[in-house]
Every structure is written in structure tokens, then in C-alpha cells.
Amino acid sequence: MSPHPTTGPLAATLLDLPAGSPGGSVELFLDLYTGDCPLIPARAFMLGPSSPGHRVPAGLDLLPVAGKCLEGPAFSRYVAALRKALAVAIDPAQIGVLHLQHLAFGATPALIRALPMHPRIALVHGTDLIFAEAHRDQLQVLRETARAADAIVVPTGAMADHLLKLAPQVDRRKITHIPWGIPDRLLTDPPPRPTPTFSNHLRLLYAGRLTAEKGVEALIKSLAPVPGVELSIAAPRAQFHGLAPLLQRAAGVRARYLGWLRRPQLWKAFTGHDVLVMPSTTLEAMGLVALEAQACGLPVLYQPVPGLSEALAASGVATDFTHSAALGRDLDRLRTSPGLLTAVRQSGYANAARYPLSATARSLTNLGRQLA
The missing domain is CATH 3.40.50.2000 (Glycogen Phosphorylase B;)
Structure with missing residues (x-):
């Protein structure tokens, strides 16, 4: 309601x-x-x-x-x-x-x-x-x-x-x-998250436009040598097709296209992934998709650009998507540190509730x- x-x-x-x-x-x-x-x-x-x-x-x-x-x-x-x-x-x-x-x-x-x-x-x-x-x-x-x-x-x-x-x-x-x-109903009645199961792979999700300032090119290049990750992309179809040459060159990236999802579909997709990635290069007014992800229990890994740093702060995990080694270390830490994803998830719930x-x-x- x-x-x-x-x-x-x-x-x-x-x-x-x-x-x-x-x-x-x-x-x-x-x-x-x-x-x-x-x-x-x-x-x-x-x-x-x-x-x-x-x-x-x-x-x-x-x-x-x-x-x-x-x-x-x-x-x-x-x-x-x-x-x-x-x-x-x-x-x-x-x-x-x-x-x-x-x-x-x-x-x-x-x-x-x-x-x-x-x-x-x-x-x-x-x-x-x-x-x-x-x-x-x-x-x-x-x-x-x-x-x-x-x-x-x-x-x-x-x-x-x-x-x-x-x-x-x-x-x-x-x-x-x-x-x-973000919509109040998402805070009071988020889609149910399935019981987490242990996996060696982290399921990453990128959701949004694929314009230059969103940083997806750096994300894909930096992910190429990182093992144990799968990338899903929810974006406008024509923009995703424009990524095809880059994805072909980055042979190590396992990427799948989810389509350009309507809002309830995106919220459901949040529950089927382990981390939302926000590699924006310049600034974000606030990063509403990150807050929606947090409301659905999805931890956020983000580039600490103006706007995002303020809206997310310590409720997400800041990283550098332009440096593969740094990104790899942070992803490995999320995958292997006991309880870290759960702690970030709980912090995200609390942060989203502020908005x-x-x-x-x-x-x-x-x-x-x-x-x-």
C-alpha cells in the first residue's frame, strides 16, 4: 500500500x-x-x-x-x-x-x-x-x-x-x-531473499545505463583477470550490444545479459545475486539503485565518487574499479571473510531505511x- x-x-x-x-x-x-x-x-x-x-x-x-x-x-x-x-x-x-x-x-x-x-x-x-x-x-x-x-x-x-x-x-x-x-513499500515489504548457499563464485550485478560516466568499461577490464566471479548486466539492450566488442576482448569475464528490467523484476534480481557493483567514474546525485539494492538485502561494492560516498559511506564496500588488483582483493575478501557479506547486508538494510x-x-x- x-x-x-x-x-x-x-x-x-x-x-x-x-x-x-x-x-x-x-x-x-x-x-x-x-x-x-x-x-x-x-x-x-x-x-x-x-x-x-x-x-x-x-x-x-x-x-x-x-x-x-x-x-x-x-x-x-x-x-x-x-x-x-x-x-x-x-x-x-x-x-x-x-x-x-x-x-x-x-x-x-x-x-x-x-x-x-x-x-x-x-x-x-x-x-x-x-x-x-x-x-x-x-x-x-x-x-x-x-x-x-x-x-x-x-x-x-x-x-x-x-x-x-x-x-x-x-x-x-x-x-x-x-x-x-526509495519506495516505502520496498522498505516495509522487500522481496524475500533465498537462504544463502556456499559457493566459490560471487554473483555480481550491474544495473543501470551503460554511458561512459557509469564506469562499466573499467569494471569489465578489471574483472577480466579476477577468478571466481560471474557478472550479470541489467541495462538497455542497445547499450549492452555496444559492449559486445569489449566483452569479447575480456575473455575472462563471464557475463550474462538480464535485459532492461522493470522495477519489480530488478528488485527480484537483487535477491539472486551476492553483490551490486557501482563503478561510476565521476559522480552520482545519490545512487538510488544502490539504496534499492540495500533494501533488498544486496551488499553494494562502489567507487567512492561524490554522492555515492555520502549516501553509502560505511554501509557499502568502497573499492577502486580502475585497478584490477585492488578490485580482486576486495572481491576475494567478500568471498572468503566469514560473516562479511552478512554484516554488509545488515548495514545496508539500516542505511536504506534512512531514505x-x-x-x-x-x-x-x-x-x-x-x-x-
């Missing part, structure tokens, strides 16, 4: 990704704003039309706007098209607050221009900061959004630090720390009430 929705001003929010896109930011967006009884009442939008066979959640509207891009005159045209579509779809009188998903990308300036008089809460994710570093136009959008926002929400202190490097003129008093959360999604929704709603 879902927690009761919060009562607060109706939010308008847009994530300019196609419905069905992979990623933790998408799952958090859908968790908060959609469904028959959303945690935060909202007019929530993504891009459409939806792909064949993809079910659009209740409470999600699709904007038929094409041409998503990052730079130049085409980006300005894309933002203008989004603004126009939002102006047609939304009655401003019904809206109490804007929830700007990401400080960068097209949705944020479009939403501000479509509803210029409403208070604005901007939510910082990892991809905003990564793309703002790489694209001048996106850096400009990020800085403009930071100035225009009435409040800027960061899930970890690391995100605030990184934002201030990119936009040092930001008024620090606007920045509010609200951790992201119920209902608390995220309450904090965001209270912030909206203060601004509305």
Missing part, C-alpha cells in the same frame, strides 16, 4: 525525456508525481509519443515535441516548442509551484517561460552538472536557472559543492538538502508551501 499523498500546492513539472527512458532520475520522477495516488499532486509531463508497448503511468501527460538537443539555434527552437506545448496544456491558475527537474536541459527554461509568475523549486541531478561541464549552452542554462530559482534542492552535499564550482554566484541560502528516497520516498515528498511539499 502506498503512503498517503501530501497535500500542498499543485506542481507543474516536466522531464524532457521520452516516456520509458532509463535512469534513476526518471524512476524518481515517476515515483513522486505519477500513479493513481501520486505522492506529490502535479501536472507531470514527459516527451511523447510513447514507444510501442510502453504503458504510460496514470497522471503522466506526453508532449509531442521533437528535436531535443543541447546547443546552438536548434536548442533555442526546441525550448520554444516546449514552451508553446506547455502553454497549451496547462491552466496557470491551477498551478501553485514549479518543480524544475534538472538545472539544465530544455524543460527547465521552457517551464519558466510558460509559467513566469510561479515560484520555482529546482532539483539538482548528476546529469545536469555533467552536461553543463561539457556544453557551454547547458552551463548557461544551469547558471540562469540557479539565479531564477527560489529554492535549489540537492540530494547530497556533494551535489551542492559541484554546483557551486560551476555557478559560484549562486546564493547559498537558496540551497536546501533533501535526500532522494523513504515519503519523506522526500513531504519535504518537497513543505518547501512548496513556504514559497507558494
Whole structure:
């Protein structure tokens, strides 16, 4: 049973990704704003039309706007098209607050221009900061959004630090720390874990997108000489196919593809593995997949990058996925030290319990009430 929705001003929010896109930011967006009884009442939008066979959640509207891009005159045209579509779809009188998903990308300036008089809460994710570093136009959008926002929400202190490097003129008093959360039902009723059986092999799981900053290339190269491990990958199919040449070269890696799993399928997959690996190279806003794994009793082995270090700390095992010898030592320790996996599992349960999604929704709603 879902927690009761919060009562607060109706939010308008847009994530300019196609419905069905992979990623933790998408799952958090859908968790908060959609469904028959959303945690935060909202007019929530993504891009459409939806792909064949993809079910659009209740409470999600699709904007038929094409041409998503990052730079130049085409980006300005894309933002203008989004603004126009939002102006047609939304009655401003019904809206109490804007929830700007990401400080960068097209949705944020479009939403501000479509509803210029409403208070604005901007939510910082990892991809905003990564793309703002790489694209001048996106850096400009990020800085403009930071100035225009009435409040800027960061899930970890690391995100605030990184934002201030990119936009040092930001008024620090606007920045509010609200951790992201995982569904309450996963904390109260996780899928059952089978009784562990002794095995010489560690069953590793990677779950998520396979973009460069996720570090999967380093993971595979470093695993190649390590004995006694099996790697399962749950990722978008096209991205997994892109890994084929690397997997062929890394002949020592025993890898199997699980598909791109829906959330309940992923939670069940957590119970059939021994360790979740998080080899991210740059930063993570928070690493929601790691927290979901911990809630399901799956220990987490992670690269101590900003965001992950804060969200996991000692509840997971930090390692260096770029050095095969270090990774091999840590995997061997997990496999052979009596009681270590069990201790990390228990620590993970306790850590995940700190982050119920209902608390995220309450904090965001209270912030909206203060601004509305």
C-alpha cells in the first residue's frame, strides 16, 4: 500500500525525456508525481509519443515535441516548442509551484517561460552538472536557472559543492538538502531473499545505463583477470550490444545479459545475486539503485565518487574499479571473510531505511508551501 499523498500546492513539472527512458532520475520522477495516488499532486509531463508497448503511468501527460538537443539555434527552437506545448496544456491558475527537474536541459527554461509568475523549486541531478561541464549552452542554462530559482534542492552535499564550482554566484541560502528516497513499500515489504548457499563464485550485478560516466568499461577490464566471479548486466539492450566488442576482448569475464528490467523484476534480481557493483567514474546525485539494492538485502561494492560516498559511506564496500588488483582483493575478501557479506547486508538494510520516498515528498511539499 502506498503512503498517503501530501497535500500542498499543485506542481507543474516536466522531464524532457521520452516516456520509458532509463535512469534513476526518471524512476524518481515517476515515483513522486505519477500513479493513481501520486505522492506529490502535479501536472507531470514527459516527451511523447510513447514507444510501442510502453504503458504510460496514470497522471503522466506526453508532449509531442521533437528535436531535443543541447546547443546552438536548434536548442533555442526546441525550448520554444516546449514552451508553446506547455502553454497549451496547462491552466496557470491551477498551478501553485514549479518543480524544475534538472538545472539544465530544455524543460527547465521552457517551464519558466510558460509559467513566469510561479515560484520555482529546482532539483539538482548528476546529469545536469555533467552536461553543463561539457556544453557551454547547458552551463548557461544551469547558471540562469540557479539565479531564477527560489529554492535549489540537492540530494547530497556533494551535489551542492559541484554546483557551486560551476555557478559560484549562486546564493547559498537558496540551497536546501533533501535526500532522494526509495519506495516505502520496498522498505516495509522487500522481496524475500533465498537462504544463502556456499559457493566459490560471487554473483555480481550491474544495473543501470551503460554511458561512459557509469564506469562499466573499467569494471569489465578489471574483472577480466579476477577468478571466481560471474557478472550479470541489467541495462538497455542497445547499450549492452555496444559492449559486445569489449566483452569479447575480456575473455575472462563471464557475463550474462538480464535485459532492461522493470522495477519489480530488478528488485527480484537483487535477491539472486551476492553483490551490486557501482563503478561510476565521476559522480552520482545519490545512487538510488544502490539504496534499492540495500533494501533488498544486496551488499553494494562502489567507487567512492561524490554522492555515492555520502549516501553509502560505511554501509557499502568502497573499492577502486580502475585497478584490477585492488578490485580482486576486495572481491576475494567478500568471498572468503566469514560473516562479511552478512554484516554488509545488515548495514545496508539500516542505511536504506534512512531514505523513504515519503519523506522526500513531504519535504518537497513543505518547501512548496513556504514559497507558494
